[in-house]
Structure formats: structure tokens, C-alpha cells
Amino acid sequence: MASSFLDALSHIYHPSSGTLVTYGGAAALALLAYLIYSTVVPNDKGSIRTLGGFPVLTAWAFFTRRYDFLWGNFQKHAAPHFKFSVLHHQVVALRGEEARQAFFNSKSLNFTEGYKILLGASPSLKDINIQSSGEGGAWFNKQVALLFTNKQRLTENIPALLEDINRRMESWGREGQIDPFKSIYDLVFQMTVRMASCDELANDEQELEKIQELYWILEKSATPTAVLLPWFPGPAKKAKEVATRQLYMKLSHYVDIRRVSKVPTNNAIDILIGQGRSNPDIIAFILGVIFAGVINTGIQSCWALLFLGTSPEWRAKVQAEVASIIEKHTNTTSREPLHKRLASVPASIWEDEMPVMDLVIRETLRVIFTSTLLRRNVVEDITVSGGVIKPGDFIAYNVDDAHRNPDIYTDADRFDPGRFLPGREEDKKAAFAFLGWGVGRHPCTGMKIAKLEIKLIVAMMLAAFDYDVVDSSGRPSKNLPEHDRNDIHQARPVGEPVYLKFKRVVE
Numbered sequence: 447m448a449s450s451f452l453d454a455l456s457h458i459y460h461p462s463s464g465t466l467v468t469y470g471g472a473a474a475l476a477l478l479a480y481l482i483y484s485t486v487v488p489n490d491k492g493s494i495r496t497l498g499g500f501p502v503l504t505a506w507a508f509f510t511r512r513y514d515f516l517w518g519n520f521q522k523h524a525a526p527h528f529k530f531s532v533l534h535h536q537v538v539a540l541r542g543e544e545a546r547q548a549f550f551n552s553k554s555l556n557f558t559e560g561y562k563i564l565l566g567a568s569p570s571l572k573d574i575n576i577q578s579s580g581e582g583g584a585w586f587n588k589q590v591a592l593l594f595t596n597k598q599r600l601t602e603n604i605p606a607l608l609e610d611i612n613r614r615m616e617s618w619g620r621e622g623q624i625d626p627f628k629s630i631y632d633l634v635f636q637m638t639v640r641m642a643s644c645d646e647l648a649n650d651e652q653e654l655e656k657i658q659e660l661y662w663i664l665e666k667s668a669t670p671t672a673v674l675l676p677w678f679p680g681p682a683k684k685a686k687e688v689a690t691r692q693l694y695m696k697l698s699h700y701v702d703i704r705r706v707s708k709v710p711t712n713n714a715i716d717i718l719i720g721q722g723r724s725n726p727d728i729i730a731f732i733l734g735v736i737f738a739g740v741i742n743t744g745i746q747s748c749w750a751l752l753f754l755g756t757s758p759e760w761r762a763k764v765q766a767e768v769a770s771i772i773e774k775h776t777n778t779t780s781r782e783p784l785h786k787r788l789a790s791v792p793a794s795i796w797e798d799e800m801p802v803m804d805l806v807i808r809e810t811l812r813v814i815f816t817s818t819l820l821r822r823n824v825v826e827d828i829t830v831s832g833g834v835i836k837p838g839d840f841i842a843y844n845v846d847d848a849h850r851n852p853d854i855y856t857d858a859d860r861f862d863p864g865r866f867l868p869g870r871e872e873d874k875k876a877a878f879a880f881l882g883w884g885v886g887r888h889p890c891t892g893m894k895i896a897k898l899e900i901k902l903i904v905a906m907m908l909a910a911f912d913y914d915v916v917d918s919s920g921r922p923s924k925n926l927p928e929h930d931r932n933d934i935h936q937a938r939p940v941g942e943p944v945y946l947k948f949k950r951v952v953e
Contacts, residue, residue, distance in 0.1 A: 494529045494538060494833040501531040508532065509670040512818050513931040516844050526831040529839075535563065537840040540830060541847040546878050548830045549821060549843045550886030555828075557888050558583050560820035564673070564840060571730055574691045578726035586734055587891050593714050594641065594895035597793045602712055603641060604796075605789035607899065610636045610648070611906050612785035621949040623920065626748040627938055630903065632658070634744040635736075637899050642735035644713040647700045657696060661736065663689040665935055697729045735892075743896045745937045747903045749929070750810045752944065753861045754908070755915035756926055760806060760863055761908070767802045768905045771795060783953050784910050788902075796901050797894065803901050805863035811882030812873075813861055816931045818844045819881075845881045846931070854879045859928075913948040920947055 497504055497519065507515040508530070516539050519528055526542040540549060549555065571578045593599065614633045618624055635658050640648035647653060667686035671678060702725075704715045714735075718728045754761040772778065775795055776787040821841045828835050835841060850858045854875045855865060865872045873880040884890040907913065915923045927939040 494527050494835075495523060495525055497528055497530040504530045505532040506670050508537070509673055511932045512934065513816060513844065513846075516818060516842065517846070527833045532564065532840070535838070535840055536836070537564070537842055538833070538835050539842045539844075541843070542831055543876050543878075544831050546843065546848060547886075548828065549819070549841060550878055550881075550888065552828055553887070554823050554825035554837075555821035555841060556824045557821060559822035559824055560840060562822075564820050564842075571690070571694065571726055573687050574694060576694065576726050578724070578730040586731060589718070589731055590735065590891040593717060594892055597797070599712050600793035600895065600898060604791070604793060604898075604902070605786075606640060606645070606648075607637050607902055608785040608789050608906070610640060611902060612783065615906065615910065615950075618948070623916065623945045623947045625943065626751060626946050627936055627943075630748045630751065631740070631744045631936070633903065634747055634899065635661070635740050637902075638736055638739040638743065641895060642714050642732045642739070643697070644700055644704055644715045645711065646703055647697075653696065657693065660689045660693050660696075661740070664693075664737075693733065694729055697732055698725050701725050701728050738892060739896065741935055742892075743899050745814060746807065746810050746896070747900050749814045749937070750806055750900060750904055751907055751913075751946065752915055752926055753810060753813075754806065754904070755913060755946065756924065757861060760802075760861075763802045764806060764904065765908045767800055768909050771799065771905075772909065785906060788905065788909075793898065796898055800901060802863075803904065804897075805866055806904075807897060807900055808866055808880070808882060809861060809863040812849045812855070812880060813859070814929055814937055815849065815882050816844070816846050816929075816937075817934060818842050848876070848879050848881055851876075851879075910950055910952045911948045912951050913946045916945050916947045917942055918945065920945075 519539070520541055526545055527538055527540050529536055529538050531537070540546075611633060614629070614636065618629065624630075636648060636654060639654060639657070647657075663685055667682045667689070669680075669682045671680055671682060701715055701719070704711075704713065705719055707716075710716050710720075714732070715728060718731065723731075754764060771791060772787065775791045777790070780787055819842070821843075823835050823837050823839050823841065826837060848854060852858055855872050856862075864870065878885045883893045890896070915926065917923055923944055926944065927941050929937040930940050931937075
């Protein structure tokens with residue numbers, strides 16, 4: 447690369463050719479060549495390898511095919527880190543156990559700051575010139591813990607959540623074929639909205655559908671152009687602003703309804719109103735919960751059903767566990783529908799007495815949760831695996847560094863919940879070997895409600911239906927295709943889509 451640029455410079459002026467170039471022009475061309483050279487050729491100086499190439503193209507790959515970009519560059523060198531530019535920011539990609547411990551334990555690395563620039567889909571009220579203290583940070587996490595970890599509130603909401611599940615499942619008909627990445631996502635969306643807002647909205651299916659459409663507009667607005675050129679007035683930027691404003695107006699309407707209601711409830715909006723929060727604060731909180739909850743819970747619910755549909759042994763074990771819960775904690779002589787009988791099971795039972803389901807959820811997360819986690823160094827220089835990360839640098843860590851590590855997990859691409867059982871405990875082989883619910887300084891505050899929703903969905907599906915995983919022609923799929931590791935929103939299967947062919951057997 448260097449010789450080619452130098453060769454080009456040597457031919458700019460050649461007396462025998464009769465080419466006349468002023469010294470000023472030659473100097474300008476030399477400067478241009480140097481700038482191109484310094485941009486395209488990797489800089490070997492410093493303790494962290496810097497990627498070559500044009501920064502815009504490098505950043506584009508990071509936003510369009512993030513998983514392939516990170517692991518493709520790691521495979522080129524043995525180093526545990528590399529650096530690249532996004533706009534005028536430096537991003538350091540890390541891998542390895544030492545890096546993992548630093549990433550999750552260092553006080554210098556800020557969670558909220560890490561996602562401000564590098565994650566473009568989440569709505570911000572600042573986009574529509576509305577100020578709120580409810581977006582991210584300590585207050586948001588405190589409210590999530592308050593609203594979604596209280597066992598009494600969870601128990602009180604289980605009947606409504608099961609009603610949501612049953613109503614959606616009834617809409618499928620008694621038998622047929624569904625796309626889980628549509629039907630299960632619709633179900634999860636309704637459950638998430640119910641827990642994050644109020645019954646008036648969750649029970650209004652038409653309004654809920656409109657809000658869901660706006661949600662997906664925002665998801666699709668996170669284009670590389672929108673993130674890399676936030677000032678550019680392109681279609682994605684305009685669509686995001688319009689969708690955010692419409693979401694704000696719709697949600698504000700329901701907050702106003704709850705403000706004038708004479709009968710208080712345990713709905714999230716009522717609790718936040720009771721704290722004296724403003725409409726912008728409440729709406730920012732609702733939007734944050736929806737964007738965190740729908741993606742993660744939706745992905746895990748879909749894939750748990752797919753894995754169980756192609757794993758007869760574990761499907762039978764989970765079915766037996768659900769049957770045991772029904773036998774022990776519901777009125778088996780009742781003629782009430784299944785979802786109403788399950789509604790009498792308190793949150794503590796769902797949480798503490800379903801060890802097999804917990805194994806299935808944990809393994810589903812390990813296999814499917816392949817996200818790239820982000821942080822930003824906001825304090826001082828920190829040294830990780832011999833590399834210095836400067837204040838202001840962003841840090842990216844892909845969880846497959848642990849979850850697909852063959853030194854930790856045997857046959858890592860295979861769905862095998864038994865790997866966590868006593869005697870094997872493969873997740874104990876290294877520090878922070880399982881990252882599904884967060885570790886270190888940032889455990890997932892929404893874990894309890896996410897696990898509860900997944901368990902309710904899987905329990906209803908296994909107890910009320912016979913189902914098989916099939917292709918578009920209805921033929922059984924013995925082996926599931928891999929999920930798209932670059933798809934951070936739905937993690938759909940690569941290649942041909944898969945479906946659930948079902949028949950209702952219990953009302």
C-alpha cells in the first residue's frame with residue numbers, strides 16, 4: 447500500500463515527460479496522498495490496533511452487520527482488542543475473560559452513555575423538543591425495579607396477562623399455522639404495554655395496533671445514515687420524529703385519562719402519577735420499557751417455543767413441570783378455562799418452582815442472545831489486556847465471546863439446557879461465562895417480569911396446544927436453522943422461515 451502511494455507521487459513530476467506542476471500543486475497533492483494514506487493504512491502505533499479503511503465505510507459495516515464486522519476483524523489477528531472510528535468517536539472492541547471482567551466491573555465504564563450514540567432506534571423525546579428526566583439512568587432503573595420486581599404487583603397482574611395471552615391465542619383459531627415472529631411478538635407487545643402503562647390502553651386492541659405500527663417505524667428508522675449523519679434530513683430522520691410525536695400524543699392521552707380517574711389502580715401510570723411525575727417523564731419511561739422489553743422478551747419467547755418444538759426430551763420435561771404446577775396450585779375440578787386456572791398461581795410459584803423452565807430460558811438466552819453490549823469510558827485511562835482505553839472512548843463487547851466459547855461450553859451451538867445442571871455447570875468454568883441477565887455492575891432490572899412473561903406464554907402453549915415446528919409447506923422441521931446474528935431486533939432464522947403448526951387440545 448505504501449509503495450503504491452509513493453510510486454504515484456514519484457510520477458507527478460517527471461522532467462522528461464514535459465509535465466509541469468507547480469511546487470504548490472505538488473505539495474497539495476502530497477498532502478492529499480498523506481491524508482488518504484493515513485486513513486486507509488492501519489496505524490500500528492499504540493497498544494490497541496486501529497483498523498484501516500475509510501472511517502465511514504468501517505462505521506457503516508458496524509451498523510449494518512455488526513456481528514460479522516466484529517468477529518471478522520477479530521479473526522484476522524490474535525489481539526484481544528481493536529479500535530475504529532464512528533463519526534469523531536473512537537470505539538474499542540474487546541474479547542477475552544480479562545476484557546469481560548473489566549467491561550462489566552469497571553466503575554469508569556458508563557452503561558447509559560454507551561448507548562446514546564451507537565444505538566439509534568430508541569425514541570427520545572428530545573427529538574420532538576420535549577424535555578424529560580425519565581429517559582435512562584438511575585431513575586429509570588429504580589422505577590423498573592419498583593414496578594417489575596414486586597411480587598404482590600406481579601401476582602395481581604398475572605390474571606390480566608393470561609387473559610391477554612388467551613385472547614391472542616383464540617384469535618389464531620383452533621388449528622392452523624402461525625409465524626411466531628409475528629404472532630408471539632404481538633402477544634409480547636400487548637403484555638409489555640399492559641405492565642408499563644394502563645389497562646385502558648392494553649384493552650384497546652385498535653389503539654394498541656396503531657402504537658405497535660409506530661414502534662416498528664422507530665425500529666426501522668435506525669439506519670446507518672440516521673446514526674452516522676444525525677443532522678441529515680433524510681426519510682429515516684423524518685419518520686422517527688413523526689412516529690415519536692404520534693407516540694407521545696397517544697400515550698399522553700392515556701396518562702390524562704388516569705390523572706382524572708377517581709379509582710386508583712396498580713397500573714404503572716397510576717404509580718408514577720402518585721410520585722408526582724410529569725407527562726413527559728411518564729411517557730419516556732413507558733417508551734423505554736417497551737423498547738427494552740418487546741425485543742428481548744419477544745426473541746426469547748419465540749425461540750424457546752422453537753427449541754422445545756424440536757427437542758422432544760425437554761418439551762416433555764417442561765410439560766410435566768407445568769402439569770405439576772396445575773395439579774398443586776389450581777383447582778383441578780374447576781370447569782374454568784385453563785388461563786383462569788393458571789391465574790390463581792402466584793408469582794412466587796412461577797418464579798421459584800419451575801427449575802426446568804428456568805434451564806430452558808437460560809439455554810435459550812445463551813444460544814440466541816448474541817448482542818453487542820456497549821459502554822463508554824467517562825472517567826480516566828483504563829488498561830485492559832495491555833491496551834489503554836481513553837476517556838471518551840466507546841467500548842463494544844459481543845456476548846458470543848463467552849456464549850459460543852468452546853473452552854466454556856461443549857458443542858456450544860447445540861441447544862442443551864442440561865449443561866447448567868449440577869455436575870456439569872459449564873457456566874462456572876470462567877468468570878462471567880453467562881451474560882443473559884447482565885452481570886457485575888449492571889444486572890438486568892427487568893429480569894423478573896421478562897422471565898414471568900416467557901413462562902406464562904410457554905406454559906399456555908404447552909398445556910393448551912399440540913404443535914410442531916414446520917416449514918412454509920407445513921412439513922416438519924427436525925433441525926432448526928441458525929438465527930441471524932446480525933438481526934438485533936428479531937433474530938429471525940437465516941434462510942427459509944419456520945412456523946408453528948398447532949391444534950388446540952385444552953380450553
